[in-house]
Amino acid sequence: xxxxxxxxxxxxxxxxxxxxxxxxxxxxxxxxxxxxxxxxxxxxxxxxxxxxxxxxxxxxxxxxxxxxxxxxxxxxxxxxxxxxxxxxxxxxxxxxxxxxxxxxxxxxxxxxxxxxxxxxxxxxxxxxxxxxxxxxxxxxxxxxxxxxxxxxxxxxxxxxxxxxxxxxxxxxxxxxxxxxxxxxxxxxxxxxxxxxxxxxxxxxxxxxxxxxxxxxxxxxxxxxxxxxxxxxxxxxxxxxxxxxxxxxxxxxxxxxxxxxxxxxxxxxxxxxxxxxxxxxxxxxxxxxxxxxxxxxxxxxxxxxxxxxxxxxxxxxxxxxxxxxxxxxxxxxxxxxxxxxxxxxxxxxxxxxxxxxxxxxxxxxxxxxxxxxxxxxxxxxxxxxxxxxxxxxxxxxxxxxxxxxxxxxxxxxxxxxxxxxxxxxxxxxxxxxx
Amino acid sequence: xxxxxxxxxxxxxxxxxxxxxxxxxxxxxxxxxxxxxxxxxxxxxxxxxxxxxxxxxxxxxxxxxxxxxxxxxxxxxxxxxxxxxxxxxxxxxxxxxxxxxxxxxxxxxxxxxxxxxxxxxxxxxxxxx
Numbered sequence: 001x002x003x004x005x006x007x008x009x010x011x012x013x014x015x016x017x018x019x020x021x022x023x024x025x026x027x028x029x030x031x032x033x034x035x036x037x038x039x040x041x042x043x044x045x046x047x048x049x050x051x052x053x054x055x056x057x058x059x060x061x062x063x064x065x066x067x068x069x070x071x072x073x074x075x076x077x078x079x080x081x082x083x084x085x086x087x088x089x090x091x092x093x094x095x096x097x098x099x100x101x102x103x104x105x106x107x108x109x110x111x112x113x114x115x116x117x118x119x120x121x122x123x124x125x126x127x128x129x130x131x132x133x134x135x136x137x138x139x140x141x142x143x144x145x146x147x148x149x150x151x152x153x154x155x156x157x158x159x160x161x162x163x164x165x166x167x168x169x170x171x172x173x174x175x176x177x178x179x180x181x182x183x184x185x186x187x188x189x190x191x192x193x194x195x196x197x198x199x200x201x202x203x204x205x206x207x208x209x210x211x212x213x214x215x216x217x218x219x220x221x222x223x224x225x226x227x228x229x230x231x232x233x234x235x236x237x238x239x240x241x242x243x244x245x246x247x248x249x250x251x252x253x254x255x256x257x258x259x260x261x262x263x264x265x266x267x268x269x270x271x272x273x274x275x276x277x278x279x280x281x282x283x284x285x286x287x288x289x290x291x292x293x294x295x296x297x298x299x300x301x302x303x304x305x306x307x308x309x310x311x312x313x314x315x316x317x318x319x320x321x322x323x324x325x326x327x328x329x330x331x332x333x334x335x336x337x338x339x340x341x342x343x344x345x346x347x348x349x350x351x352x353x354x355x356x357x358x359x360x361x362x363x364x365x366x367x368x369x370x371x372x373x374x375x376x377x378x379x380x381x382x383x384x385x386x387x388x389x390x391x392x393x394x395x396x397x398x399x400x401x402x403x404x405x406x407x408x409x410x411x412x413x414x415x416x417x418x419x420x421x422x423x424x425x426x427x428x429x430x431x432x433x
Numbered sequence: 434x435x436x437x438x439x440x441x442x443x444x445x446x447x448x449x450x451x452x453x454x455x456x457x458x459x460x461x462x463x464x465x466x467x468x469x470x471x472x473x474x475x476x477x478x479x480x481x482x483x484x485x486x487x488x489x490x491x492x493x494x495x496x497x498x499x500x501x502x503x504x505x506x507x508x509x510x511x512x513x514x515x516x517x518x519x520x521x522x523x524x525x526x527x528x529x530x531x532x533x534x535x536x537x538x539x540x541x542x543x544x545x546x547x548x549x550x551x552x553x554x555x556x557x558x559x560x561x562x
Binding site for chain 1: 468470484485488500501502503504505506507508509511512527528529
């Protein structure tokens with residue numbers, strides 16, 4: 001029979017009574033706590049026994065057994081004098097064991113106990129987990145947020161952006177909820193300690209639920225990226241998780257430096273696997289660029305439009321991602337007096353796959369152009385149409401045509417005739433949407 | 434994060450702006466009044482002694498009625514020291530000794546007078562003496 005066993009024990013760091021209950025229950029089954037490493041607790045096999053445990057936080061802790069802090073030495077000495085022997089320590093978390101039948105509790109003043117936990121939250125164990133992660137995530141999150149605000153279309157074009165943004169947002173939300181949970185408990189515990197001299201236990205250990213929520217949010221993020229069912233991508237995630245778990249669970253006997261190297265190796269490997277799976281699966285948006293008017297579904301030539309000048313170049317792009325497909329084309333000439341290229345004729349057809357995204361795009365476009373509503377709508381076969389002279393170039397015309405799940409934006413050097421509109425609809429719009 | 438958590442947060446009316454990163458002060462004004470444990474610890478510290486001595490002395494003084502746990506005692510000694518109610522005197526091995534300061538003596542005296550007034554008021558009004 002195994003002499004030791006490792007178990008995942010997930011508790012809120014201030015749920016000291018929950019931890020005590022767990023340790024006592026394990027001792028009754030003959031498993032005594034030996035070592036704590038984050039959420040992995042190691043028990044050793046002994047006779048089943050009814051012994052007392054005390055879990056407490058000591059914020060000016062030292063992890064060095066050879067040279068503990070002077071205050072920590074004094075603390076441990078005082079605890080030992082009262083029969084409380086240190087059984088395990090993980091950073092500020094101290095677990096004591098007492099074999100006496102009716103020992104004096106380690107903590108006999110609830111106010112001091114709650115204050116002590118709050119001090120640890122500010123400077124030690126609790127804050128490490130929350131603030132360090134937020135500090136690490138806040139910069140990429142701010143960058144993502146700025147990109148989302150300044151150029152939402154470009155932002156949602158990139159599933160990678162959405163994935164990163166969702167993961168970061170989910171984690172920040174998790175940390176905020178964790179902090180809020182602690183604050184709710186603290187306010188209640190502080191009042192109860194003052195009024196009744198009682199320590200307020202944590203009602204329910206929600207940490208396992210929080211971890212499940214974390215996994216669900218991660219899957220939602222993957223879903224948002226549009227490739228949730230891609231087997232290669234999922235394989236990448238699962239292999240990463242499995243390897244990381246293996247190092248985490250079974251590397252405890254290794255030296256810390258070895259574990260650190262192993263952890264870095266896992267991260268590097270998982271990143272490589274993800275990169276490979278993402279690229280191999282065509283996770284990134286598809287962008288096909290053409291030059292020359294022969295590749296354009298509609299052009300000035302095909303519509304018989306007289307160009308402003310005969311010297312122009314033609315480009316077209318097909319862009320496909322999970323939120324929408326976009327077809328762009330332009331025929332540009334060099335405006336010699338200004339020194340830059342000008343679209344003589346251009347189109348953008350966006351075939352939207354998400355109704356929510358369609359509405360926001362539509363609102364955005366309508367604010368920019370609000371004239372000649374629904375003129376020629378029957379030729380466009382659309383739900384709504386707008387046209388006007390272009391704000392930037394008054395000698396050009398701009399059309400915004402809204403279909404049920406597509407938006408067409410066109411710029412032309414002349415007003416489009418009914419025949420030209422019909423050609424655009426039959427040769428381009430109806431074929432592509 | 435669960436729905437029930439969110440419910441609690443919504444019902445409590447607490448917003449993100451209520452999150453105080455530095456934490457609140459406990460409602461008990463620090464050392465305006467002393468708890469029984471504090472009172473006996475300070476009595477012990479009229480003479481120089483260490484934490485282990487204090488635990489034993491308080492037990493003896495009160496015939497086991499008041500017990501001071503080592504965790505509580507350590508934290509209270511730290512707080513008393515920070516507030517200059519006691520001062521550190523010497524270290525022998527792992528044991529640190531402390532003694533009451535003048536501020537600490539005044540605090541103990543103030544608490545004694547407060548308790549005395551309470552006893553007098555009880556005798557006067559409850560017992561009618």
